[in-house]
Amino acid sequence: MADPxxxxxxxxxxxxxxxxxxxxxxxxxxxxxxxxxxxxLVYPAFLTPGYILQQLQIxxxxxxxxxxxxxxxxxxxxxxxxxxxxxxxxxVVTNLAGSPDxxxxxxxxxxxxxxxxxxxxxxxxxxxLFRVPAMVWTLAVNAMLLGAAVFYTGGxxxxxxxxxxxxxxxxxxxxxxxxxxxxxxxxxxxxxxTLHRTVYGTYLYAMGNSQRALFLAGARVRTxxxxxxxxxxxxxxxxAILLTGYTNQAYQGMGDPYxxxxxxxxxxxxxxxxxxxxxxxxxFVGAIFITLLSSILAVMQMSDAARQIIFGAIILAMLxxxxxxxxxxxxAG
Amino acid sequence: xxxxxRNRSLAITVAALAVxxxxxxxxxxxxxxxxxxxxxxxxxxxxxxAAIAQFFVVLVRGVDLSVGPIIALTNVAASYLLxxxxxxxxxxxxxVLALGAICGLANGVAVVYGRIQPIVxxxxxxxxxxGLALLLRPTPGGSIDETLSDALxxxxxxxxxxxxxxxxxxxxxxxxxxxxxxxxxxxxxxxSEQSAYMTGVRVGQVKLVAYxxxxxxxxxxxxxxxxxxxxxxxxxxxxxxxxxxAAVVLGGVALSGGVGSPLGAVVGALILKTISSLMFxxxxxxxxxxxxxxxxxxxxIALGAFGVFQIRNRLELYR
Numbered sequence: 321m322a323d324p325x326x327x328x329x330x331x332x333x334x335x336x337x338x339x340x341x342x343x344x345x346x347x348x349x350x351x352x353x354x355x356x357x358x359x360x361l362v363y364p365a366f367l368t369p370g371y372i373l374q375q376l377q378i379x380x381x382x383x384x385x386x387x388x389x390x391x392x393x394x395x396x397x398x399x400x401x402x403x404x405x406x407x408x409x410x411x412v413v414t415n416l417a418g419s420p421d422x423x424x425x426x427x428x429x430x431x432x433x434x435x436x437x438x439x440x441x442x443x444x445x446x447x448x449l450f451r452v453p454a455m456v457w458t459l460a461v462n463a464m465l466l467g468a469a470v471f472y473t474g475g476x477x478x479x480x481x482x483x484x485x486x487x488x489x490x491x492x493x494x495x496x497x498x499x500x501x502x503x504x505x506x507x508x509x510x511x512x513x514t515l516h517r518t519v520y521g522t523y524l525y526a527m528g529n530s531q532r533a534l535f536l537a538g539a540r541v542r543t544x545x546x547x548x549x550x551x552x553x554x555x556x557x558x559x560a561i562l563l564t565g566y567t568n569q570a571y572q573g574m575g576d577p578y579x580x581x582x583x584x585x586x587x588x589x590x591x592x593x594x595x596x597x598x599x600x601x602x603x604f605v606g607a608i609f610i611t612l613l614s615s616i617l618a619v620m621q622m623s624d625a626a627r628q629i630i631f632g633a634i635i636l637a638m639l640x641x642x643x644x645x646x647x648x649x650x651x652a653g
Numbered sequence: 654x655x656x657x658x659r660n661r662s663l664a665i666t667v668a669a670l671a672v673x674x675x676x677x678x679x680x681x682x683x684x685x686x687x688x689x690x691x692x693x694x695x696x697x698x699x700x701x702x703a704a705i706a707q708f709f710v711v712l713v714r715g716v717d718l719s720v721g722p723i724i725a726l727t728n729v730a731a732s733y734l735l736x737x738x739x740x741x742x743x744x745x746x747x748x749v750l751a752l753g754a755i756c757g758l759a760n761g762v763a764v765v766y767g768r769i770q771p772i773v774x775x776x777x778x779x780x781x782x783x784g785l786a787l788l789l790r791p792t793p794g795g796s797i798d799e800t801l802s803d804a805l806x807x808x809x810x811x812x813x814x815x816x817x818x819x820x821x822x823x824x825x826x827x828x829x830x831x832x833x834x835x836x837x838x839x840x841x842x843x844x845s846e847q848s849a850y851m852t853g854v855r856v857g858q859v860k861l862v863a864y865x866x867x868x869x870x871x872x873x874x875x876x877x878x879x880x881x882x883x884x885x886x887x888x889x890x891x892x893x894x895x896x897x898x899a900a901v902v903l904g905g906v907a908l909s910g911g912v913g914s915p916l917g918a919v920v921g922a923l924i925l926k927t928i929s930s931l932m933f934x935x936x937x938x939x940x941x942x943x944x945x946x947x948x949x950x951x952x953x954i955a956l957g958a959f960g961v962f963q964i965r966n967r968l969e970l971y972r
Contacts, residue, residue, distance in 0.1 A: 452954050471941050580780065636769075639774075
């Protein structure tokens, strides 16, 4: 870093931050390895590169959406409109792509991303301007999106076509590596750079720690909030586009199973739900961990009930493990 | 008059409810009757009890995403336990309430001793509890004692039983919350946990009581769901979680803790239910109703937050 002084003032001292971030990531990575080994006992194909690459491909969808969720959580807010942002975008994109007019069909992906930005704008304005708690406001936005989607489609399965670019991104491979994973890697590098090398990133962490201090320091708190929600909306839409490409369709409620895993991925990755602290590497590994966990539970042919119980128990156990190791570190230090 | 001034925001909410209810009766094809009133109160009582469950956790500066799953689990448990002789039904009710209390306390233990944020704890336990509900009863079914159900879902001399139930609960809660040390400690923790701790409040224990109370009220909701639907359904959870949060906010309970009352939470719940009933009879195309429900909710919340534009010093907006 060219000029470490300004960040040092806002962050906690640098080595400590790295230590803590390192810990949850190390625990998580160990967890991932353990999951793969357990999976391999039940289903030997688990250890083949093909299977692992496929898991990374599926994790990319969760990871892209979790990136947006993490930005909002760093701010100290939360976005509960993720499910119907996903479904809404999918409906818009497939509808436009199915249009007989070639120009409109070509615009499907940009308009899909713009849909996410618009939803994010509404989320951000409610939170920044009206000061409504994000948890409630984004919930209301989610309800409106659900209503709009039901009204528009008449409750039927949305018709249309999937843009070929979405299929290419979600299902294609480059040098045997899934394109979706490459896209997620690129997004991850960009996010890391944004979080640690730009003023915006510094503001994000600062705002999660104390909005009041940041406001007094002269930062445009409202603008930052609105921009962050818009970024999160765009990333949810990007995830939705990948999902339509992967499943080759859009359907009602396709985003519903994503809300909890997305938040779980961010939180298991060590980001504080109160905002202001967390590393993107954690979210990255967190998304992989959550994906591995659900796919192993699926491979073991557990009932849905047992899957939910184990899923919840493992997340809780991970968080408790972080807590206790943090406590020990504090005592030792 | 000073009573009104002190409770201005509650008075506005109650007035809003009155207007909504009058509109509802005006457009209802059957007009005002005990039957309509009973159905309305039954629906309202379901969400009202869930909102009280949410209220207790929000009061001590938490949020409970497992309210819905606890309702589903206790509803499912009730569909096994509420049959047979009056004595066994009574035991069943106690068992269901105890189950709710255990779930609530488990959340509380993870929050207090695990030192994990409430929203994250209840996110994880919500998954576990709805898994349990699904394990007990994979598809909706079971049966509930009909005599008890009839007694609790019809009316006594024109007064809906559910209205009486809500009134009893609210009156019973007033004294412990506003006049007992325990209740005041809950408000104190919500206002400032640190100050409460410094004054000698046993923050952990009081929080545990709040989470336990939340679990009991979620179980009450689950019981009442069984009375209304006469079955156990493991899938009813998610709607209750989200609506209970919306209800407490509409009812003037601050998500930052320490502000609000069970009465506010119940009024918020009744407003939400009236809005969706209004939509049902409004003549809007059925497919457009969910959108307007969401829109009305958003507008109501935004209106409630309109006070921010009267604040002169923007510093006050940021904490």
